[in-house]
Amino acid sequence: MKQILLAKRPKGMPGQDDFTFQETEVPSIGEGEVLVKTLYLSVDPYMRGRMVDAKSYVEPYKLNEVISGGVVGEVAESQFSGLEKGDIVVGMLGWQEYSAVQGKHVRKIDPEVAPVTTSLGVLGMPGLTAYFGLLDIGEPKEGETVVVSGAAGAVGSIVGQIAKIKGARVVGIAGSDEKISYLKEELGFDAAINYKTSDNLKKELAEVCPDGVDVYFENVGGEISDAVFYHLNKFARVPVCGAISAYNKEERDIGPRIQTTLIKSSALMKGFVVGDYSSRFGEASKELGKWVREGKLKYEETIQEGFENIPDAFLGLFKGENIGKQLVKVAEPEGK
Incomplete structure (x- = not known):
């Protein structure tokens, strides 16, 4: 079977030579374990941080x-009483075609409830991240203005829709005309700005946010955020989910100091990771699933096919190539 290893720690933007492909034997399993055949594999921006040898969350x-990440797979063999051959499971597994893992470390999913890929997207980590970051920290109220950066991505696209469900006015920031159309026409955002073609982002934000910004869901950092911070209202909330603009910088990211802005606006700016809310995942999953079934929460998946294309799919995240959740399809299920 094929595996992908981290060959060296990237300097700046990662490249193909940071990864090594390796062939090895399919692992055998012992008592309490299952052999999982990889069907779909998730690539996510946070993985870039894990490629650096530095203390983090x-x-x-x-x-x-x-390398490891979110995987949807099919049980090929089982010595675990809770799972049998042909069951579809999700878990944190390796970038490899098969994984031997303790059965308790994967979760069975029902393909009849929703497409299995949703367990890596809208009903998985991105959906949970959007749910808790927006509702627990952002606390959008009806009629308020919510701005989302990285708005066409896996998390941002869900954030904007949940904000609409809660009655807020939603403005998205993304990096292509295709994404802007998607946000407004498909997801119902009230306005959207293409930051790559904007001559003056601060001015454009003033035009589409005439009453200022009450909630800014932060996914990107950098100059985009500098422009949004200028428009924060009194008691604004800023959930900090990511800062993808800085992930590949070799030097420490430097920009305007935010303290004075926070003091003047009495704003709350709080970083978080989805694991902070692990005890409440059930609550969020139930609500997200309900919204998807009701058609209130739409989702998009960018799926690249082929195990050999996993690094390409990962690198594409930093070029903004994906709309919605970026996945790699590795294999078809064999069935029970």
């Missing part, structure tokens, strides 16, 4: 070891 990847 999650352990860094080790050199010359298999």
Whole structure:
């Protein structure tokens, strides 16, 4: 079977030579374990941080070891009483065609309830991240203005729709005309700005946010955020989910100091990771699933096919190539 290892720690933007493909034997399993055949694999921006040997909220990847992330797979063999061959499961597994794992470390999903890929997107980590970041920290109220950066991505697209469900006015920031059309025409955003073609983002934000910004869901950092901060209203809330603009910088990111802005606006700016809310995942999953079934929450998936294209799909995240959740399809299920 094929595996992908981290060959070296990237300097700046990662490249193909940071990854190594390796062939090895399909692992055998012992008591309490299952052999999982990878069907779909998730690539996410946070993985870039794990490629650096630095203290963070999650352990860094080790050199010359298999990279890991969210995987939907099919049980190929089982020595675990709770799972049988043909069951579809989701878990944090390796970038490899098969994984031997303790059965308790994967979760069975029902393909009849929703497409299995949603467990890596709208009903998985991105959906949970959007739900808790917006509702717990952002606390949007009816009639308020919510601005979302990275708005066409896996998290941002869900944030904007939940804000609409809660009665807010939603403005998205994204990086292509195609994404702007998607946000307004498909997802119902009230306005959207293409930051790549904007001559003056601060001025454009003033035009589409005439009453200022009450909630800014932060996904990107950098100059986009500098422009949004200028428009924060009194008691604005800023959930900080990501800062993808800085992930590949070799030097420390430097920009305007935010303290004075926060003081003047009495704003709350709070960073978070989805794991902070692990005890409440059930609550969020139930609500997200309900909104999807009711048609209130739409989702898009960008799916690249082929195990060999996993690095390409990952690198494409930093070029803004995906709309919605970026996945890689590795194999078809064999069935029970």
